[in-house]
Amino acid sequence: MPHNDRYHLFYIRITPGASRWNGISMAVSDDLLHWKEHGPILEKHPDAEWLGTGMVQRVGDTFIMNYSEELVRGHQQIRFARSEDLYNWERIEEVVLRPDPAYYLDDPEDCCEELPRWDSLGIVNALQDAPPPYTGFLTAHAADRKLKAKAGVLGVMTSMDGIHWEALPPGTPADLFPNFEVPEHLSFNDRHYVMFSTVTQHGWRYDDRALARSGGTYYVVSDKLQGPYRLPPEDPMLIGSRDHANVVMAYVGRVIPFESGYLFYHFWGNDHIDGRVGLPKRIVEREPWVLKLEYWEGCEAVKGKLLGSGISFSAYRVLRQPGRLPTVVWHSPDDQTLTFGNQGSTGGIECALDHTPSPTADVTDWSDGRVVEYKVTVREGTGIGVFLGERRFCLFLNFKHNRLELGDVKNGWALPNVLEITANKPWTLAYNAEYDLKVFARNECVELFINNDYAISYRLDEPLTLSSLGFYSEDSSGVVSELKIWEMK
Numbered sequence: 001m002p003h004n005d006r007y008h009l010f011y012i013r014i015t016p017g018a019s020r021w022n023g024i025s026m027a028v029s030d031d032l033l034h035w036k037e038h039g040p041i042l043e044k045h046p047d048a049e050w051l052g053t054g055m056v057q058r059v060g061d062t063f064i065m066n067y068s069e070e071l072v073r074g075h076q077q078i079r080f081a082r083s084e085d086l087y088n089w090e091r092i093e094e095v096v097l098r099p100d101p102a103y104y105l106d107d108p109e110d111c112c113e114e115l116p117r118w119d120s121l122g123i124v125n126a127l128q129d130a131p132p133p134y135t136g137f138l139t140a141h142a143a144d145r146k147l148k149a150k151a152g153v154l155g156v157m158t159s160m161d162g163i164h165w166e167a168l169p170p171g172t173p174a175d176l177f178p179n180f181e182v183p184e185h186l187s188f189n190d191r192h193y194v195m196f197s198t199v200t201q202h203g204w205r206y207d208d209r210a211l212a213r214s215g216g217t218y219y220v221v222s223d224k225l226q227g228p229y230r231l232p233p234e235d236p237m238l239i240g241s242r243d244h245a246n247v248v249m250a251y252v253g254r255v256i257p258f259e260s261g262y263l264f265y266h267f268w269g270n271d272h273i274d275g276r277v278g279l280p281k282r283i284v285e286r287e288p289w290v291l292k293l294e295y296w297e298g299c300e301a302v303k304g305k306l307l308g309s310g311i312s313f314s315a316y317r318v319l320r321q322p323g324r325l326p327t328v329v330w331h332s333p334d335d336q337t338l339t340f341g342n343q344g345s346t347g348g349i350e351c352a353l354d355h356t357p358s359p360t361a362d363v364t365d366w367s368d369g370r371v372v373e374y375k376v377t378v379r380e381g382t383g384i385g386v387f388l389g390e391r392r393f394c395l396f397l398n399f400k401h402n403r404l405e406l407g408d409v410k411n412g413w414a415l416p417n418v419l420e421i422t423a424n425k426p427w428t429l430a431y432n433a434e435y436d437l438k439v440f441a442r443n444e445c446v447e448l449f450i451n452n453d454y455a456i457s458y459r460l461d462e463p464l465t466l467s468s469l470g471f472y473s474e475d476s477s478g479v480v481s482e483l484k485i486w487e488m489k
Contacts, residue, residue, distance in 0.1 A: 001056045001063070001086060001127060002256070007032055008086050009277070010065070011267075012053055013040070020050040024067065026086070032256075032263065032280050033301055034366075042081055042089050045071050052076065052119045053182055053252075056086075057126040057134075057162050064162045065089065066097075068119035074108035076118040078138070080163050092163065097121075100167035104155060105141040112149040116141045121157065121165075122184040124225065127257060132160045135225055137183035137194055142170050150204070152179040154194060156226050171227030172220060177206050182252050185225075186262055188285035192222045194229055195238065195255065199247045207242065209235065215247030216240010217266065221289045232289045239266055239293065239457060244423050246270060250457040255283060264293055268445050268459050276445060281454050293454035295438060302440070303371050304489030307354060311338045311483060319348035319409075319417050319470070327416045328473045342381050342477040348409055348417045350387070350470025353485070369442030369488030370466045374480055377434045381476025385409075385419070388441055389464045394419055394472050395439065395448050395456070399429045404448070406458050409472050419472065425456050441466060442488055 001008045007029045012021040024042040027035040042065070044051035054067035065081045078097035081089045098118070099106040105116040121138045124130075140155030153170035171194070172180065180196040187193065199215030200206060207214045218236045220229035241249040248269035255262040264283040268276040279302070282294040313332035321327060328347030331339045338349075355368070376384055378399050385396030385405070392409040396419055404425045412418035427450070429435075438449040444460040471480060 001058070003086055006030060007256075008056075009035060010041070010056055011275070012051060012067075022051060024051065024065075031301055032265065032298065035277060038087070041087065042067070042091070045069055047071060049073065054078070054120065055122050055126055055184075057123045058129045059162045060129060066121045066123075070115065074115045075106065076115060078118060078121055078165075095163050097165050099140065101143060103140075103143055103167050103169055104153075105143050105151060110143075110148070111141060112151070113141075117152065117179055117181075118155075120182045122182065123162065124185045132162075134159045134162055135185070136165065137171065137180070137185060137196075139179055139181050139183070139196075140170065142174070145174050147175065150175045150178075152177060152198075154180040154183060154196065154220070154227070154229060158226075168226060171222070172229050176220070176231070177218065178203065182254065184254050186255050186283070187225075189288075191285070191288060192225050192229075193219050193291060194222075195219045195253060197252045199251065201247065207237070209237075210242040212243045213245070213247050214240065214242040215249075215251055217251065217253035219291055232291070234290050238264070238283075238291060239454070241423065242425075246459060246461075249459045250278065263296060266457075268457070270459055270461075278445070278457065279440060279447060295449045295452040295454065299440070302366065302369075302488050304367065304487040307370075307485045307487055309484045310336045311480070312351070313338070315351040316349045316470075317351070319350065320411055321347070321416050336481065338471065338480040338483075340384065340471070340473040340476065340478060340480075342473075342475060344475060346412070346415060346417050346419075346472070346474045348387070348392075348470050348472040350392070350468050352468050353466060355465070355467045366442060366488040368466065369440070370469075371486040371488060372439040372441070372469065372484070373437065374483040375434055375436050376478065376480050377432065378429075378476050378478035379432055380478075382474040383429075383476055384474075384478060384480070385472045386437070386439065387470045387472055388439075388446075389466055389468060391462075391464070392468075392470065392472075393446065393460060393464060395446070396421075396472065396474075397427075397429055397435070397450075398424075399431060399476070402426060402428055404456055406456065409470075417472065419474065423456075423458060427455065440488075 049070040052068035080092040136157040138155040141151040142153040145151040154172040156168040157165040159165040183196040222229040253266035266278040286292040327345035329341035385394040387394035396405040406423040407421040448455040
C-alpha cells in the first residue's frame with residue numbers, strides 16, 4: 001500500500017513458538033527493494049485456530065483490511081479491520097463474511113478438503129480509492145460441482161462500502177485449477193486478468209505442461225470484469241516451478257499500480273514456510289490475452305560496488321580434465337571476451353570472487369549477494385552456462401533443445417564435468433544471436449533475465465556461498481563478452 005511517499009507491505013506471520021499463522025505484521029520501504037520491519041499490527045482472535053491472507057483497501061481517508069480466520073472449527077470466515085494511518089488497526093468485530101450457500105460451500109461435511117476455502121479477498125483497484133460498487137475475487141469452493149474434489153473456483157463478490165459483501169456466481173468453470181489463492185485483478189485495454197496462486201502435491205494434474213508437482217502464480221482472462229474467466233492462449237504460469245519438489249519456490253505474486261502500468265512482486269518460499277520478498281518486475285501485456293514479466297529498471301538500485309569487469313583470463317582455471325587434450329578449448333584474445341571451442345564434450349572454467357559472507361545475510365545486509373551481467377553467443381552445439389559458488393550452481397542455456405536448465409556442475413564418471421539438472425523451462429534460443437543475461441544471486445535465491453525478459457527463479461535448498469564464478473560449455477562453440485560483477489547493496 002503506497003502512502004505518504006512510502007510503501008507498506010502487510011504479511012501473515014508465524015510468531016516463534018506458534019504452529020500456524022497467528023498475526024499480521026508490516027514492513028516499510030522507500031524503493032520496493034529494501035524493507036525495514038515495523039512489526040505486528042494485528043493479532044488473530046484468541047480463540048481462532050489461525051489467521052489467513054487478505055488485502056488492504058483504501059476507501060476515502062480510511063483503510064480497510066480483510067483477512068480470514070478459522071474461529072469456528074472447520075469454517076473459514078472473512079473478517080475486517082480499519083485504520084486511519086496503516087499503523088494502528090481496530091478489528092470490526094460485528095462484521096463476518098461467510099460463504100453464501102447459494103453459490104459456495106460452507107459446510108465441512110460437504111467438502112473433500114480439510115475445510116471449505118473462503119479467504120484471500122482481493123479487491124479491484126483496492127489502492128486507488130475508486131468509487132463503489134467494488135468487485136472482489138476470493139478463494140472459494142463451488143456448491144454445485146459434481147466432482148466434489150474439484151470444487152475449487154474463483155469466487156466473485158460485490159460491495160458498496162468494502163466491508164459488507166454480496167456473493168455473485170463463481171467466475172470460473174469447474175475443473176480448471178485446484179484452488180484460486182490470493183487472487184488479484186489487473187486490466188489492459190479493457191481486457192481483464194486475474195492472477196492467483198495454486199499448487200498440487202500428489203493430486204490430480206491441472207497443469208498440462210507438467211509431469212509432476214507444480215505450483216506458482218498463474219492467471220486467467222475474461223472479456224468482462226466479473227467473468228467468466230478462461231485460460232489464456234499461452235502458458236498460464238507467470239512464475240513458479242514445474243516438476244520440482246519445492247512447489248512454493250516462487251509462489252504468491254501480486255501487483256501494485258506503478259507509473260502507467262503495474263509492478264509484479266512475489267515471495268520466495270521453501271518447505272519450512274520461510275518467506276523472502278522477491279525483486280519487483282514489470283508485468284506487461286505482450287499481446288492480447290498474454291501477460292509477461294520483464295526486468296524493472298528500478299532494480300539497478302541493488303547494484304553496489306563494481307567488483308570486476310572483463311574476463312581476466314589468467315585468473316581462471318580449467319576444471320578437471322581426464323586426458324591430455326582439452327575437452328573444450330577456452331581462449332581470451334584480449335581479456336575482454338572469452339571464446340569456447342567445441343571438442344565434442346563438456347568442460348568448465350572458473351575464477352575466485354572476492355567474497356565475505358555477511359553475518360546478517362538473512363535479514364538486511366545484502367553485501368554477500370552478487371549481480372552478474374554478460375553477453376553470450378553460441379554458434380553450434382548444445383549450449384553454455386554460468387555457475388556460481390563452491391557447489392557450482394549453474395544456469396544453462398540449452399540451444400539444442402530450446403530450454404533453460406538449472407543444476408550443479410559436478411565431476412562426471414569418465415567425463416570431465418556434467419550438469420546434474422534439477423529444473424528446466426522451455427525457452428526459444430537461436431544460434432548466432434547475442435543474448436544479454438542478468439543474474440541476481442543472494443544467499444539461496446537466484447533469478448535470471450534474458451534480454452530483459454524474466455526467465456526463471458530458483459531457491460536453493462542451502463545458502464549459496466558466492467566465492468567463485470565460472471562458465472560451463474557442453475559440446476558447443478561461441479563467445480562470452482562484457483562480463484560485469486557487482487556487489488549487492
